Amino acid sequence: MTLNQLMFVLFGLMLIVFGILTVTSRRILRAAVYLLFVLVSTAGLYFMLNYQFLAAVQLTLYAGGIVVLIIFSILLTSHISQKFEPVGLKKSIFSALAAITGAIVTIVTILDFQFSATAEAAREIDMKVIGKSLLATGRDGYVLPFEVISILLIAAMIAAIVVAKKGGPKKSVSDN
Amino acid sequence: MPFDIYDFTSFTQWIDTSLRSSMSPAGAVAVEFLIVGVMILLFYAVIGLFLVYAERKVCAFMQNRLGPNRVGPFGMFQTIADLVKLLLVELVPIRNADKFLFNLAPFIVITASFMAISAIPFAKGLHAIDLNIGVLYVIAVSAMGVIGVLLAGWSSNNKYSLIGAMRSGAQIVSYELSVGLSLITIVILAGSMQLSEIVNAQSTGWFIFKGHIPAFIAFVIFLISSTAETNRGPFDLAEAESELTAGYHTEYSGIKFAFFFLAEYMNMFIVASIAATVFLGGWMPFHIGSWNGFNAIMDYLPPFIWYLLKTFFVVFLMMWFKWTFPRLRIDQLLTLEWKYLLPINMMNVLIMAFIVLMGWHF
Numbered sequence: 001m002t003l004n005q006l007m008f009v010l011f012g013l014m015l016i017v018f019g020i021l022t023v024t025s026r027r028i029l030r031a032a033v034y035l036l037f038v039l040v041s042t043a044g045l046y047f048m049l050n051y052q053f054l055a056a057v058q059l060t061l062y063a064g065g066i067v068v069l070i071i072f073s074i075l076l077t078s079h080i081s082q083k084f085e086p087v088g089l090k091k092s093i094f095s096a097l098a099a100i101t102g103a104i105v106t107i108v109t110i111l112d113f114q115f116s117a118t119a120e121a122a123r124e125i126d127m128k129v130i131g132k133s134l135l136a137t138g139r140d141g142y143v144l145p146f147e148v149i150s151i152l153l154i155a156a157m158i159a160a161i162v163v164a165k166k167g168g169p170k171k172s173v174s175d176n
Numbered sequence: 177m178p179f180d181i182y183d184f185t186s187f188t189q190w191i192d193t194s195l196r197s198s199m200s201p202a203g204a205v206a207v208e209f210l211i212v213g214v215m216i217l218l219f220y221a222v223i224g225l226f227l228v229y230a231e232r233k234v235c236a237f238m239q240n241r242l243g244p245n246r247v248g249p250f251g252m253f254q255t256i257a258d259l260v261k262l263l264l265v266e267l268v269p270i271r272n273a274d275k276f277l278f279n280l281a282p283f284i285v286i287t288a289s290f291m292a293i294s295a296i297p298f299a300k301g302l303h304a305i306d307l308n309i310g311v312l313y314v315i316a317v318s319a320m321g322v323i324g325v326l327l328a329g330w331s332s333n334n335k336y337s338l339i340g341a342m343r344s345g346a347q348i349v350s351y352e353l354s355v356g357l358s359l360i361t362i363v364i365l366a367g368s369m370q371l372s373e374i375v376n377a378q379s380t381g382w383f384i385f386k387g388h389i390p391a392f393i394a395f396v397i398f399l400i401s402s403t404a405e406t407n408r409g410p411f412d413l414a415e416a417e418s419e420l421t422a423g424y425h426t427e428y429s430g431i432k433f434a435f436f437f438l439a440e441y442m443n444m445f446i447v448a449s450i451a452a453t454v455f456l457g458g459w460m461p462f463h464i465g466s467w468n469g470f471n472a473i474m475d476y477l478p479p480f481i482w483y484l485l486k487t488f489f490v491v492f493l494m495m496w497f498k499w500t501f502p503r504l505r506i507d508q509l510l511t512l513e514w515k516y517l518l519p520i521n522m523m524n525v526l527i528m529a530f531i532v533l534m535g536w537h538f
Contacts, residue, residue, distance in 0.1 A: 003202045029277060029330060036323060056312040064319035064352075071326045072345050075338065124308055127369055 007048055014041040026084045029074050036067045050124050181478045185301030212304050216294060220442060227441040228255045230488075231495055238499040262437075265430035270332060273427065277331035282428070282435035284324030289442045291317040296449045297371050299459045299480040310371035311359050314450060315352070318405070321443065322348040325407075325414065328436070329424035340423025343506055344407055344414030350513045351411075354401035355447075357521040361394040361528045362387065362454050365537060375458035382457035386537050390528040395455045397521055399493060402447035404509070407440060409498035413506055444494055445487065452486035459483040 015038055022034040039062040046055035087095075134142050179187050191211070195204040229244070229252065236243025244251030270278060292314050297303040307313050322345060329341020365387045366374045377383075384391050404411040415423030425436045452458060459479035463471045477485075504512070531537055 003205055027274070029274070029327070033277065033280065033323075033327065052307045052309050052313070056307075056309050056316045059316035060312070060319060064316060064322075068319075068322055068326065068345065068349060071323065071330075072342075072349075075326060075330050075342060075345070127309060 004048065008045070011041045011044045011048070014038075015045075026086070028078055028082070028084065029071065032067060032070045032074060035070070036063055039063045039067065053125060053127060053130055181480070183300045188301055212294075216290070216304065220290065220293065220438075223445055224438045224441050225255045225259065227445060227491065228258070228437075230491070231441070234492065234495040235499050238496070259434070262434040263431060265433075267430045267432060268427075270427050272333045274331040274333070277327045278427075279432070281324045281328035281331060282432045282439075284327065285321050285439045286324075286435045286442075288317055288319075288321035288324065289439050289446060291320075292446045293442065293449075295371065296446070297375055297453060297458055298483055299478070302480065303372060306370065306372045309369045311363055311369045311374070311454070314371075314446075315356050315359065318443065318446065319348070319352055321439065324439075325424050328428070332424070332427040334427055336420045336422075337424050337426050340414045340416075340420045340426070344424060346506070347407070347411060347413065347509060348405055350510060351401040351404040354397055354513060354517045354521055355405055357518070357525060358394040358398040358401065359450075359454060361390060361521075361525050364525065364528050364532055365391065371453055371458075374454060375460060378457040378460050379463075381463070382455065382460070384455045387528060388531065388537065390524050390531060391455065393520065393524050394528070395451070397517055397524070398451055398455070399490070399497075401513070401517060402451070403494050403497055404513070406443040406447055406494075408444060408494060410501035410503050411509060412498075412503060413509065416503060444491060448487045448490035448494065449483070451490045452483065456486045456490075457482075458486075 018034045018037040018041070022031050022038060025031040025034060039058065043055045043058040043063065046052075046058060133140055134146055137143050192204070192208065195207055199207070232254070233243045233251075244254035247253040247257050269275075294304040295307060295310050295313050295317075297306070325344045325348075326341045329337040329339075329344070332338075362374070362383050363369055365383055366377050368374060368377070374383075378386070380386075384395050387394070407414050413423075414420075415425065417423075420426070425433055428436060459482050461471075461474040461477060461479070461482050463474060
């Protein structure tokens with residue numbers, strides 16, 4: 001077994017083990033931490049593929065951003081002694097069914113795709129290529145999705161401000 | 177053995193070829209991992225100890241005191257004595273804490289800073305991983321430390337810890353933006369995110385001089401926001417001792433507390449190295465235009481020394497902040513970031529892009 005395969009097995013095992021722990025843990029903050037491990041090992045897989053940009057984005061956005069947000073909201077809402085009740089039999093059967101169906105659909109789709117294997121070493125992708133294609137208007141350009149997403153973000157931000165500001169006009173705050 | 181203090185490239189290559197000639201490629205890689213890991217760990221510990229000593233001396237200097245002066249010459253071994261004490265202190269177990277997360281938190285904090293330090297170029301050819309997105313990687317990894325802080329605060333089951341963790345979370349999440357944007361300003365100027373290329377591009381002049389005023393503004397913003405991101409005074413609300421006892425690490429003792437303590441100092445060192453690398457030319461010597469004699473004298477100092485000098489200069493600036501400014505309130509902290517630093521930073525990025533577009537930099 002080469003080092004590469006060893007690392008792949010390691011990351012794969014981490015993904016599977018922590019992925020299962022994320023959904024089975026009865027304590028909500030522990031589940032969030034297991035989720036962090038899943039996301040970090042995904043970033044590790046991207047690093048193995050030499051796709052460093054995606055790996056760093058995975059770390060910043062998911063591990064550094066979303067998990068922090070999740071943990072933050074748990075800190076605000078739940079107490080340390082809180083534990084989830086085990087779910088009932090009916091609920092767990094149906095969720096297992098839904099999960100298995102999803103998994104089957106995904107696996108069948110992946111196996112359906114003809115991956116052309118090459119012996120080429122993984123290439124580093126230049127940041128400039130990514131940047132230019134993100135803002136290109138041509139055939140392979142991504143400027144439209146890029147702008148649409150930014151509109152979505154603005155809408156979400158305005159919505160957050162409206163939600164935070166609800167409750168009528170404020171009385172004038174005394175000068176301090 | 178080709179050892180050159182000015183260029184480590186041939187030395188590291190010699191290690192690599194001699195290892196590969198004596199064992200299988202996989203074994204050689206494993207041994208190299210081990211060497212790099214042990215070297216960085218040693219560096220980490222030594223610098224950490226030195227920084228604690230330096231902080232005490234600088235603090236004493238600012239307050240017109242002598243500082244540690246009993247253990248060894250000039251009190252140099254005071255931190256070693258403190259380290260031994262910390263190692264021997266009992267690890268107090270917390271009865272109603274979440275034990276798993278409580279024990280995990282210090283490791284997350286220290287792993288994050290350890291990952292960041294591996295991407296820093298120390299000297300020519302002395303660079304553990306040279307990613308082509310180096311700057312982004314460092315931002316990404318150093319942001320992970322906050323998770324450890326949040327976990328520590330929550331799992332201690334203590335209201336002071338929880339408040340400290342919440343403050344630290346709000347602080348780091350908002351100041352991360354400024355750190356990123358001020359580095360982006362220089363990335364525009366350098367045209368690359370690779371740290372080795374950023375250093376090489378500064379062989380004709382450090383970016384803080386090359387980029388005129390926007391680069392200087394970016395440097396100041398980076399200093400302010402990175403001080404906030406490392407939870408150091410005047411932004412140390414997360415451990416404001418007068419109101420929160422010790423903030424998120426109130427319940428920690430012994431070596432676990434030492435991990436937080438060490439990580440705080442090393443984070444300061446890491447942001448100082450990033451500032452030195454991105455703004456002050458990294459390990460590049462100080463050169464002035466066509467003063468060949470002066471430049472030749474400057475070249476006598478090895479790159480590693482240049483790197484350390486610049487980094488400790490920035491570290492000194494950050495200690496100066498800590499001991500001269502009063503601590504901010506949480507609302508002042510957020511106002512500073514969202515109403516001042518962020519708008520200035522965005523304008524600054526635009527101005528820098530314009531300067532690069534017009535070719536006004538040199």
